[in-house]
Amino acid sequence: EEWSERGAATGARQETDASGQTQTRAVKKGVKDFNFGRTLGEGSYSTVLAATDRQTLKEYAIKVLDKRHIIKEKKVKYVNIERDTLNRLTEHPGIVRLYYTFQDERSLYFVLDLASGGELLGVLKKIGSFDVECTRFYGAEILDSVAYLHSRGIIHRDLKPENVLLDRDMHVKITDFGTAKILADPQRSAMGSQGASGAPTDGAETDRAVSFVGTAEYVSPELLRDKNACKASDLWAFGCIIYQLLAGRPPFKAANEYLTFQKILALDYIFPDGFPEVARDLVERLLVLEPANRLPVEHIRNHRFFDGVQLGKALWRQKAPRLK
């Protein structure tokens, strides 16, 4: 068999066997195919490095995990969930794209979109709080991305400004899918989660749904109460993010996690003076204890807070507003 170099750039190669039959085979990338650069950040089980594909010169973020550490910390299922989830989320501009996974004797590698704009949380901390125009733009891009996740039967379960990355054009790239929940069958779950009671779908979810709790400030009441998340749990977190962009701090924040959970379950939060009325109405319809009574995605899109924002494809083509 001869390998044609031509196919290398497209990540596929033509194989011609003795009988002259040609077939295309996806090429498995490896560490040797990349030049590794600066460290972009560290996670509990991971290091993320900037890297360049040596053939195409395309830049990526490569998340490297130490196998021994993953096994010792019993995180194998999270790594495989992250890979399985990202492999289902391939065609939306607001989701960090996974291009390849591979391993060598010591590590696992995720080759991802490079989000060189950093975390939304970092930008928020730098400027204190966003004005309505910036909150509307970033809220719309996050909402558009969450709508896509849900349409693919995925619940993120840990949405927060740290997990909303920004690309070089300051557009949203949502990341961190190791704790996501894959609903058994998107069709069935579409009915299930909009079911009469709108109660969290507990269908064929694996036991994992019971164990994971997100980040204290953004955890939904149903996750604290029934230990089960549903699509509306992501919309609770979305409400917390909209509040936080405008107020400069999350709605539920106390001295420790336990007190924060108590405030959430008691819906104990207030709007600071000057909080824009139109945003207040939206947040009040999302921070609702009963998941079934939260505004569903379609109604959020039509809420007057998003008047004037072009949703859908046009949103992703426009220039991101200057953050001031």
Ligand SMILES: Nc1ncnc2c1ncn2[C@@H]1O[C@H](COP(=O)(O)OP(=O)(O)OP(=O)(O)O)[C@@H](O)[C@H]1O
């Ligand atoms: N695609 C990416 N592009 C640029 N930077 C990234 C990308 N993915 C992650 N990072 C940065 O690398 C750091 C580590 O991210 P990673 O997802 O590995 O761990 P984490 O989820 O932040 O931490 P933990 O695992 O403790 O939750 C983060 O600060 C994040 O901002």
Ligand SMILES: O=C(O)C[C@H](Cc1nc2cc(Cl)cc(Cl)c2[nH]1)c1ccc(Cl)cc1
């Ligand atoms: O190549 C694939 O896609 C499948 C493998 C599956 C896989 N092999 C593993 C080995 C170890 Cl030690 C740990 C985990 Cl979590 C492992 N997951 C894999 C490799 C790399 C990554 Cl990032 C995820 C999954």
